[in-house]
Amino acid sequence: MEISERSLWTLIHGMGFGALYLLACSGALVELYRRYTPAAPNADDSRGNVFLRVYLAIMAVLAWLAVLSGAYIVYPWYRAVPPAATANLAAFPQRLLLSSPDTIAWHSLGMEWKEHVAWLAPICITMAAVVVFQYGRSLRELPKLRNTVLCFVWISLAAAGVAGFFGAMINKNAPVEGGATIHLLHGE
Amino acid sequence: MSAVSSSTPIANGPGAAAVLAAGIGSFCVGVFAVLADKSPAIKSLMIFSKPTGPLSGVTTCAILVWLFSWAVLHARWQSRTVELTRVSAIAVGLLGLGVLLTFPPFADLL
Numbered sequence: 421m422e423i424s425e426r427s428l429w430t431l432i433h434g435m436g437f438g439a440l441y442l443l444a445c446s447g448a449l450v451e452l453y454r455r456y457t458p459a460a461p462n463a464d465d466s467r468g469n470v471f472l473r474v475y476l477a478i479m480a481v482l483a484w485l486a487v488l489s490g491a492y493i494v495y496p497w498y499r500a501v502p503p504a505a506t507a508n509l510a511a512f513p514q515r516l517l518l519s520s521p522d523t524i525a526w527h528s529l530g531m532e533w534k535e536h537v538a539w540l541a542p543i544c545i546t547m548a549a550v551v552v553f554q555y556g557r558s559l560r561e562l563p564k565l566r567n568t569v570l571c572f573v574w575i576s577l578a579a580a581g582v583a584g585f586f587g588a589m590i591n592k593n594a595p596v597e598g599g600a601t602i603h604l605l606h607g608e
Numbered sequence: 609m610s611a612v613s614s615s616t617p618i619a620n621g622p623g624a625a626a627v628l629a630a631g632i633g634s635f636c637v638g639v640f641a642v643l644a645d646k647s648p649a650i651k652s653l654m655i656f657s658k659p660t661g662p663l664s665g666v667t668t669c670a671i672l673v674w675l676f677s678w679a680v681l682h683a684r685w686q687s688r689t690v691e692l693t694r695v696s697a698i699a700v701g702l703l704g705l706g707v708l709l710t711f712p713p714f715a716d717l718l
Contacts, residue, residue, distance in 0.1 A: 491667065496659030529712055536641045536710035539667050540634045540703070543674060547630035551623050558618050565623045568696040572630060575703055 421607070425599030426497050430591060433494050437486035438584050441541065444479045445577040448548070451475070452573060456559040456566045469556050476549035483542035483580070490538065490587075497596050498531070513594035523593050530586035538583035544576035621685030624695045629681055631699030631706075633674025638709025640666040642718060 423431075451472050454460065502512045509516040517527040548569045552559070559566045644651045644662040654665025708714050 487667075491660050491663055492657065495663065499661060532712045533710060535663050536637055536666065537707060539637050539670065540706060540710075543630050543633045543637075543671075544703070547626045551626050554622055554626075555618070561618055562620055562623065562692075564692040564696055565620055565627070568627050568692075568699060569623075571696075571700055572627070572703065575707065579707070 421605040422601050422603045424597050424601055426494075426596045428602060429489070429493050430596045433486060433489040434584070434587050434591070437482050437489060438580065438587065441479060441482040441486055441545075442577070442580050442584055444475070444482065445573065445580065448472075448476060448479060448545075449570065449573055449577070452548070452552070452566065452570055456557070458560050458563060460560060473549070473553050473556070476545065476552055480542060480546045480549045483545050483576070486580075486583075487538050487542055490583075491535070494596055495535065497598065498590075511598050513590070513596055516594040517590070526586070526590050526593050530590055534583045534586040534590075537579045540579040541576040541583070544572040544579070548573050548576075617689070619685075619687050619689050620692050621688040621690050622682055624690045624692055625678060625681035625685045627699045628695050628702075629674055629678030631702035632677045633670055634706035635702040635709075636670035636673045636706075637667065638706040638715075640669050642709050642715050645715060646718070 455465075455468065455472060497513075499514045500512050502509060502515055506512070509519055514527055514531070517523045517531075551565065551569050555562065555565070559569075640654070644654045644666050651662050654662040654669070656668055657664035
């Protein structure tokens with residue numbers, strides 16, 4: 421069992437950072453809604469408030485790691501330009517997708533949207549984390565602010581969802597491959 | 609940063625500044641993406657990192673605008689209470705426009 425270096429980085433970017441961020445979003449939405457609603461019963465739960473602050477900070481780190489690893493590690497391999505007269509485009513995912521009318525939209529719609537919209541997620545969640553750090557339980561008394569933060573977290577979930585969906589589908593149609601081979605297990 | 613005491617009036621200015629700046633930053637991602645797509649000159653200007661291409665400049669510029677606007681708004685609204693309904697509406701509107709501008713079929717209409 422082996423994996424290429426580029427596949428491993430794609431996995432770290434998509435599953436390690438991106439998918440974990442998506443999973444964490446539901447928890448953040450529930451906690452932001454439940455904890456800071458004016459009728460919250462356990463508003464004096466200081467340990468819970470600290471936990472939510474740390475949780476949102478970790479989410480912000482995950483979101484930044486996802487977009488930075490995507491843009492500066494995986495994306496350059498994706499958009500690599502093949503030498504002239506290259507017949508086998510397997511190592512050049514963008515060109516492989518553009519070479520067929522059946523797959524061209526995975527780049528022209530999927531990647532073109534994903535590469536930009538994904539950046540809204542770290543912006544939104546960083547803002548949410550800072551607001552929760554700053555106001556904590558006082559958000560109960562600022563329902564408009566809480567609702568706006570919730571709206572931004574919903575959009576960050578949607579943006580990360582778009583990026584995750586297209587990332588998975590693009591990698592299915594034109595996987596980022598190459599680099600050193602890492603042997604995980606030797607068969608008997 | 610410490611939590612605001614519930615016994616004193618809560619200034620919503622810092623929160624409003626964070627929200628509005630996030631809207632501005634998100635909007636800028638869309639605007640810079642469209643500009644880089646439409647103008648070859650801007651596209652080449654946005655290549656901060658050659659392997660990543662114009663995406664590097666588009667996102668770096670948007671992040672800089674976001675952080676700068678956040679700093680300015682925070683300094684102005686630090687201890688103030690602002691009209692949050694209007695600020696939130698503008699911020700969410702900018703965020704929505706940001707999403708829309710990054711959507712290629714919409715950007716192609718411009």
